[in-house]
Amino acid sequence: MARTRVSMPAVSRVVAASFDAVEPRMPNWISSPRDFWTGLIYVLLGSGAFWIALDYPLGTVGRMGPGYFPRVLALILVGIGMMALIRAFVLDSGEVTHLAWKPLLMICGAIVLYGILVQTAGLVVALTVLLTLGAAASRYTRFDLKSIAGMVVLIAFCVLVFVKGLGLPIPTVGPWLQPLFMAVGIRV
Amino acid sequence: MEVLDGLALGLQTALSFNNLFYCLVGVFLGTAIGVLPGLGPAATIAMLLPATFALPPVSALIMLAGIFYGAQYGGSTTAILVNVPGETSSVVTALDGYQMARQGKAGRALATAAIASFFAGTVCTFLIALFAPPLTEVALKFGPPEYFSLMVLGLVASIVLASGSILHALGMIVIGLLLGCVGTDVNVGTQRFTFGYLELADGINFVVVAMGMFGIGEIISNLEHEGKRDLTIKKITGLFPTREDWKRLVPPMLRGTALGSVLGILPGGGAALASFGSYALEKKVSRYKSELGKGAIEGVAGPEAANNAGAQMSFIPMLTLGIPANPVMALMIGAMIIQGIQPGPGVIKEQPQLFWGVIASMWVGNIMLLILNLPLIGLWVRMISVPYHYLYPAILAFCSIGALSLSNAPFDLYLLALFGFLGYVFKKLDCEPAPLLLGFILGPMMEEYLRRALLLSKGDATVLVTRPISLTMLIMAAGLLLLVMLPAFSKTREVAFQEEAV
Numbered sequence: 001m002a003r004t005r006v007s008m009p010a011v012s013r014v015v016a017a018s019f020d021a022v023e024p025r026m027p028n029w030i031s032s033p034r035d036f037w038t039g040l041i042y043v044l045l046g047s048g049a050f051w052i053a054l055d056y057p058l059g060t061v062g063r064m065g066p067g068y069f070p071r072v073l074a075l076i077l078v079g080i081g082m083m084a085l086i087r088a089f090v091l092d093s094g095e096v097t098h099l100a101w102k103p104l105l106m107i108c109g110a111i112v113l114y115g116i117l118v119q120t121a122g123l124v125v126a127l128t129v130l131l132t133l134g135a136a137a138s139r140y141t142r143f144d145l146k147s148i149a150g151m152v153v154l155i156a157f158c159v160l161v162f163v164k165g166l167g168l169p170i171p172t173v174g175p176w177l178q179p180l181f182m183a184v185g186i187r188v
Numbered sequence: 189m190e191v192l193d194g195l196a197l198g199l200q201t202a203l204s205f206n207n208l209f210y211c212l213v214g215v216f217l218g219t220a221i222g223v224l225p226g227l228g229p230a231a232t233i234a235m236l237l238p239a240t241f242a243l244p245p246v247s248a249l250i251m252l253a254g255i256f257y258g259a260q261y262g263g264s265t266t267a268i269l270v271n272v273p274g275e276t277s278s279v280v281t282a283l284d285g286y287q288m289a290r291q292g293k294a295g296r297a298l299a300t301a302a303i304a305s306f307f308a309g310t311v312c313t314f315l316i317a318l319f320a321p322p323l324t325e326v327a328l329k330f331g332p333p334e335y336f337s338l339m340v341l342g343l344v345a346s347i348v349l350a351s352g353s354i355l356h357a358l359g360m361i362v363i364g365l366l367l368g369c370v371g372t373d374v375n376v377g378t379q380r381f382t383f384g385y386l387e388l389a390d391g392i393n394f395v396v397v398a399m400g401m402f403g404i405g406e407i408i409s410n411l412e413h414e415g416k417r418d419l420t421i422k423k424i425t426g427l428f429p430t431r432e433d434w435k436r437l438v439p440p441m442l443r444g445t446a447l448g449s450v451l452g453i454l455p456g457g458g459a460a461l462a463s464f465g466s467y468a469l470e471k472k473v474s475r476y477k478s479e480l481g482k483g484a485i486e487g488v489a490g491p492e493a494a495n496n497a498g499a500q501m502s503f504i505p506m507l508t509l510g511i512p513a514n515p516v517m518a519l520m521i522g523a524m525i526i527q528g529i530q531p532g533p534g535v536i537k538e539q540p541q542l543f544w545g546v547i548a549s550m551w552v553g554n555i556m557l558l559i560l561n562l563p564l565i566g567l568w569v570r571m572i573s574v575p576y577h578y579l580y581p582a583i584l585a586f587c588s589i590g591a592l593s594l595s596n597a598p599f600d601l602y603l604l605a606l607f608g609f610l611g612y613v614f615k616k617l618d619c620e621p622a623p624l625l626l627g628f629i630l631g632p633m634m635e636e637y638l639r640r641a642l643l644l645s646k647g648d649a650t651v652l653v654t655r656p657i658s659l660t661m662l663i664m665a666a667g668l669l670l671l672v673m674l675p676a677f678s679k680t681r682e683v684a685f686q687e688e689a690v
Contacts, residue, residue, distance in 0.1 A: 034617050034618055035355075037617050038356050038359065038617045038618070038619060041617075042359045042363075045363060045366075046362075049366050049381070052381060053380070053381075056373075056378050056380060057376070057378070060647055061642055061647040061648075061649055062642055062643060062645070062646050062647025062648075063643060063647070064638070064639045064642065064643075065376065065378075066373035066375070066376050066378040066380055069369065069635040069638065069639075070366060070369045070380060070381070073362050073365050073366050073369070074366065076362050077359060077362040077363065077366065080355060080358050080359040080362065081359065083355060084355055084356070084359070087355065096616065096617065097616070099612075099613065099616060100408065100411065100412035100612075103407075103408045103411035103412060104408050104609065104612055107404060107407060107408050107411070107584070107605075107608060108404075108408075108605040108606075108608055108609050109605075110584065111404070111584070111588060111601055111602075111604055111605040111608065112601065112602055112605045114588050114601060115588075115592075115598040115599075115600075115601030115602055115604075115605075116598065118588075118592060118598060118601075119598060123589075127585055127588075130581075130584060130585060130588055131581045131584070131585060134580070134581050134584045135577065135581045137408075137411055138411055138414060138576070138577035138580070139414060140414065140575065140576075140577040141577045147578075150578065151581070154581070154582055154585060155585075158585060158589060162589050162593075166242075168589070168592075168593050169596055170589070170592065170596075
């Protein structure tokens with residue numbers, strides 16, 4: 001079987017291209033891109049958290065409300081982020097390499113799809129999708145007979161051990177597929 | 189003779205048929221997964237955690253501890269055979285271990301690692317039994333302000349002794365603390381940072397955070413740098429160290445154990461620092477220092493003893509104070525909380541069986557490692573030679589099923605993907621995931637202690653600095669931070685972590 005290109009070429013190329021535009025050639029007054037991005041993320045996360053925490057009652061020092069601790073933390077995070085941002089113009093830490101978008105999106109996407117499918121289409125389908133998409137993230141994966149046999153064995157192992165053996169409440173075949181099985185007269 | 193009574197109770201617990209069985213399963217699974225390149229102890233434990241939730245607390249913790257030693261030892265095996273250290277603390281082992289393997293002495297290097305680990309493990313079991321109870325006594329006198337300051341100290345220490353950028357690590361701690369706020373506020377019941385999702389009302393499950401940051405993030409990162417591994421060693425022969433080897437491995441092993449026990453007891457722990465330190469020490473004092481780096485047995489025996497001693501001593505702050513020194517201990521604390529045990533100095537009084545059982549099982553586990561590993565080396569070698577692209581889909585499958593089993597909610601899988609994403613991106617930016625996890629576990633406790641401290645002092649924040657113990661700990665934390673910011677020290681620290689690693 002030829003190697004299935006399950007990667008989302010269009011999407012990932014667009015995302016990668018948009019990222020290309022921002023990331024690799026930092027303006028040269030930023031001497032430490034690593035600190036720059038970290039600082040930026042910290043400041044954004046911190047101010048976001050602070051803004052959300054404004055909704056929670058602050059209370060007083062002696063009787064802290066639910067908003068107290070998060071707001072203090074958020075401010076500290078913003079402060080640390082600012083320091084990192086300042087450092088970004090002073091220190092020299094070298095370039096940050098590209099994010100590896102392909103494995104990143106494929107692995108995370110595979111897990112999300114598994115989450116969507118596992119209780120609706122059932123464990124077998126969900127694992128098949130997870131393993132196929134997940135395995136396709138490696139440049140060495142070939143979907144040959146050996147890999148497919150391995151996948152079948154792994155799925156059978158999971159069903160036998162986790163569902164039949166340990167009794168986890170995961171449907172082997174989910175409600176989405178049951179009509180299909182009913183139609184051919186197999187009860188699942 | 190409280191200690192002896194305790195140890196007797198512990199042995200009785202650890203040697204019960206069930207617990208022996210779970211210890212064996214833990215050690216076996218831990219080694220089996222730990223030898224897989226690219227899977228450190230934290231990822232291994234995160235992946236296997238859900239499997240222990242059904243067990244009684246003592247057995248669960250004994251099994252987790254077993255997984256921990258197993259994974260640690262498995263990591264050394266990989267470091268020696270393929271030069272791929274699973275975690276920072278086995279980086280040093282790879283230096284001389286791999287050289288030994290290339291010279292056809294793989295068997296002796298592995299045996300040396302096993303013997304040194306076993307020796308250090310045995311010594312540390314007794315040290316823990318001796319030191320843990322008195323420390324608990326001290327800790328029982330702590331009030332909320334002391335606890336809060338202790339946690340600040342623990343968090344700061346954990347990053348000073350780790351590698352990587354201090355500023356980034358501080359930020360990761362704070363993000364972890366903020367993540368710990370997610371969920372229902374314990375005092376008033378306000379929903380914080382839940383974005384309207386009911387699934388977040390109980391907070392984020394720590395297994396999901398750990399699995400995502402360590403397991404999934406690591407997979408993505410490995411896929412980025414995926415290359416063909418070459419396993420130079422196909423068959424291992426000559427397992428037993430020669431008489432000459434014995435003569436050479438004992439002194440570094442003793443020195444490594446001593447160094448590891450001292451560094452390991454510090455809050456923040458230092459399995460990694462201990463192994464680097466031991467290597468540096470051997471370079472200075474060993475009679476065979478000129479051979480170090482070229483396959484000297486000292487370079488395996490010393491660091492392996494030190495790293496095992498350091499790792500084991502990190503149980504002391506975990507068992508007595510409820511403070512995790514590293515991500516693995518953070519996971520153990522998380523497991524205790526899930527089992528309904530409040531970690532802290534109360535454990536020794538309320539759960540003596542658990543406390544002493546875990547300590548005794550460390551020794552039992554170390555014996556099992558020794559007995560199990562030497563004959564099973566062939567199996568581990570075969571596991572290492574499985575190519576990564578066959579392995580990681582299986583890891584994905586187990587993580588996904590494990591995450592689902594936590595509360596049977598697909599939502600946990602979306603979080604798992606999110607933390608995997610974050611774990612990879614942060615790693616890229618030189619932000620270590622470990623401080624985030626420590627902050628996440630300690631966050632809720634810290635907030636609670638801070639609130640209580642300030643409630644008792646009627647809003648007087650100086651309570652944190654007017655109580656002597658609390659003040660001392662805060663000064664120590666500030667001192668540590670200042671110290672690492674001093675140019676002279678930070679240079680030494682960088683050298684300590686990097687010089688030998690090159």
